[in-house]
């Protein structure tokens with residue numbers, strides 16, 4: 211199926227091959243193409259909370275280290291979000307950290323394969339099944355990756371979501387929801403038809419709202435990074451409803467997606483070879499290099515954890531001023547949404563992580579100059595202002 215022009219329709223012929231390939235790699239029963247991973251997540255939450263006994267406030271468990279979308283769209287879908295702390299070596303949740311947040315109101319668990327890394331989800335999937343929970347697997351940053359045992363990422367979740375929007379592996383626009391069972395696909399139809407019938411906002415309104423949401427996030431995160439405010443969750447949560455119309459979005463260009471799909475192997479290979487360049491250039495520095503991309507086969511952002519968290523902000527700023535793309539993804543979302551769920555390992559991770567670009571916007575000489583800049587600023591004693 212596809213959500214296109216604000217209505218649900220059968221998958222168009224130009225996406226047939228992409229659909230076949232995504233169903234084959236995930237073992238899914240059906241796919242729904244849409245405008246964003248957020249749309250897929252929104253439907254996944256609706257599905258998960260419709261199953262089982264009705265609750266006033268169903269809960270979903272989401273890793274603390276993530277882009278804000280999986281959590282903000284869970285709030286808009288009427289869920290309470292509980293945050294799982296992360297493995298300090300990878301930034302990803304584990305079965306143990308997820309378990310700590312379980313309550314009888316839990317309906318779903320979101321697992322995010324972060325920065326292209328993957329984790330074996332066998333035990334988590336079993337635990338979810340035993341507790342009647344929907345496992346939502348978010349592959350937005352790891353399209354085309356494999357688990358440590360070589361099976362395809364996306365083959366463990368009851369529901370799997372992908373993003374093809376700006377900054378993701380394919381950035382042609384769009385998202386997809388994959389449903390593992392025919393029973394789920396059936397249950398989704400009713401939800402999908404109901405929600406497709408409400409009108410969508412236009413692209414200009416969406417762009418302004420998305421910018422506002424991004425600015426709000428960065429403004430509040432900066433206050434927490436600098437420890438300038440004790441709790442920023444009230445302003446973040448209180449205006450969240452204003453952004454809810456951003457989530458259910460049609461796919462605009464199915465032909466562009468079909469075309470981009472064929473480039474995936476080349477795109478992944480190109481990213482992998484750039485990750486190898488960073489790795490060769492950065493080995494032995496005052497940081498730990500995350501190397502999950504080697505086993506997963508996918509590098510979304512080349513990531514490292516610096517040994518000097520107290521200088522992270524000035525370090526990042528100095529490298530940026532030398533003209534290089536660099537980010538610190540992400541700030542623990544529990545602090546923006548549910549500070550009662552303390553996640554100390556996520557905070558430690560966030561105060562160390564540095565992410566570097568491996569996409570089509572950078573080339574080998576650029577990467578060499580970038581690693582030189584990283585070395586230089588890692589050695590500077592005083593923070594530059």
Ligand SMILES: *Cc1c(COP(=O)(O)O)cnc(C)c1O
Nearest residue numbers: 246247248277279350373375385
């Ligand atoms: C980008 C991203 C999303 C949201 O994707 P959209 O297509 O922009 O809605 C969801 N989850 C993760 C992990 C992401 O990186």
